[in-house]
Amino acid sequence: MSAAADAVIIGGGIMGLFCAHELVQQRLGRVILLEKRFCGAGSSGKSGAILRQHYSHRTTILMARESLSFYRTLKERTGRDIGFRPAPMVLLCHERERASIESNISLQRSFGVAVEMLDARQLRELEPRGEFGDEVVGAVESESGFVDPGRTIDALASLCRDDHVDLREGVRVIDVLLDKSHRARGVQTDDGQTIESPLVINAGGPWAGILCKRLGLQMPLKVIRPQQAYFVLPGGHGSEHFIFADLLTGFYWKPEAAGWTRVGRMSYEDDEEVPDPDKYDEGVSGSFVDSCRRGIAHRLPAYHHAVSWGGCGALYTVTPDAHALIGEVPGIAGFYVVSGFSGHGFKMGPAVGKGVASMITGCDPGGFDREFFDVDRFAAQQAITTSYRFGILG
Ligand SMILES: Cc1cc2nc3c(=O)[nH]c(=O)nc-3n(C[C@H](O)[C@H](O)[C@H](O)COP(=O)(O)OP(=O)(O)OC[C@H]3O[C@@H](n4cnc5c(N)ncnc54)[C@H](O)[C@@H]3O)c2cc1C
Known part of the structure; x- marks a missing residue:
């Protein structure tokens, strides 16, 4: 059995679904999304789905900001409640870390993020049940919140189906197929199908590295269990x-x-x-x-x-610098990897979808910067650095 598509997307997590949605919006043609279990079965379904804009890089701040706006409109677009709840995020640190947090805050503010630094007394006023010693300070972002990950995935899957994405659950991709010139030519599935496609997007989350390995690629992706x-x-x-x-x-x-x-x-x-x-x-x-x-x-x-x-x-797919790998794999035209979100990807889904579509169709990338997420950056000694002690904060 065989079928053909203009793009095949592997994985029905938040990333695969947003890539599918954006590619159809950009009129790419026939998009098939293959999910081995059910949409949200990977990291996305267990996500805390916190939507914050507190980041330390221009790219991630802009992407978090754009994505937050999109999430706010998802109910309107789909008629489905994604459980969006506003909840300010408070990042607590020691007074001696204040300067470095304040420099991130000024960057965030320059892009319109509503965030302010509070001292211990102000924190006690904000959360009277809390214990904040005088050495504690906190950055409070007032526009953040969270969504229900399961409902969000469901709304997005319905949006994709309305967009005529051919979304197939219960189908596992077992191999990515290449032609003689080492270009992507489709995928092989576990139900015996070959799907011909010049574009294959591997948004397989924790499983993304497995398909890469079958192509002889050692991607810097590690799967861990938080x-x-x-x-x-x-x-x-x-x-x-x-x-x-x-x-x-x-x-x-x-x-x-x-x-x-x-x-x-x-x-x-x-x-x-x-x-x-x-x-x-x-x-x-x-x-x-x-x-x-x-x-x-x-x-x-x-x-x-x-x-x-x-x-x-649960599962996180992590990279050495705690930022994702997003882009075409060097040496395999038409094969894209979108994985390695290191425990903080959910909030970025809409901007990632747009970024991936921009690399393929040339549409406006928004805040997405392809070089920032370059899949080859570690080989080129260009890992991203951050001022936070915890990479997950980005
Ligand atoms: C406990 C937890 C809390 C988190 N909290 C937050 C948070 O508060 N805020 C935030 O922004 N992020 C958070 N994250 C991170 C965020 O959830 C992930 O970065 C994001 O969900 C990753 O999405 P994904 O689409 O890349 O992967 P996944 O959701 O894992 O999707 C990959 C999908 O691909 C399918 N698949 C894999 N291989 C194949 C194959 N060969 N064929 C067919 N299908 C395949 C899988 O079944 C899976 O459904 C959290 C993550 C976890 C685990």
Whole structure:
């Protein structure tokens, strides 16, 4: 059996779906998206889906900003509620880190991000239940928020179907096919199909490296297993708190629309590497839950007595500089990799889709800068640097 398309997209996560959407918007022609399980089955479905604009580079700030505007309109475009909830994000740091955070803040402000620096007294006014010693300062971004990842994926998949993307779930790509001149010519799937296409976009998230390896490519992508712990406050107080990223303790936490609180670690240095993303432990360990309880309770003491709702083990696909690889693979015309979002990609989805489409159709890239995400930057010794201790902050 065989079929033909103008572009084949591998992966129905947030990236594959936004790439499909943008390519159709740019009138590329017939787009087929292949998802081996169901849309959102990878990292996207378990995402915290925090939409913040606090970044330290022009490109990422602009992309986060553009994407936030897009997410705000997704309900209107699709008629489906994606669970957007405004929630200011507070990045806490020690007074001695203030100067470096302030320089990022000025950059963010120069692009219109609403963010301000608060001292400990102002933080106590903002969150009266919190404990902020005099050494603590915080950058507060007022326009941030989060979405429900499952509903967002669902809305986006419906948008793609309305756009006539041929979206096939339960179909795994087992090989990317090349012609004699080493150009992409399509894919082979596990249901015995060959799909001919001059463009193949590998948005396979944690699985992206596997298909690359089959082509003899060693991409700098590592799959790791971060955990998340969930808590609910007794007494029906819900999770009426802001999103916090606490550089002093290394924990972050966010409210969930259903009334619970999600807590995770900002550093993933100690997270175990996952050799086969089809087989990983989706559970959470007791010691992780305990460390998260102590992490959040250090600032919000009420969480000492919070009820544990368990948590999950998930997957991040990380690169050495914690920024994605986005672009055509050198030496294989028509084969694009879009992966390695290092735990902070969800918010960027709309801008990534636009950026990928711009490389293919020449449309306006918006804030996307192809050189920033160059897939060959490590070989060229051009890793991206950041002023944060935790790469995930970008
Ligand atoms: C616990 C957690 C919390 C996070 N919190 C945030 C946050 O608050 N804010 C934020 O911006 N980001 C966050 N992230 C990161 C963000 O969710 C990811 O960067 C993003 O979802 C990656 O999307 P993706 O489309 O690249 O990958 P995925 O969502 O993993 O999608 C890849 C898809 O490809 C499919 N696939 C793979 N190989 C094949 C194949 N051969 N054939 C067919 N299909 C295939 C998979 O089944 C999968 O559905 C978080 C991530 C996690 C795990």
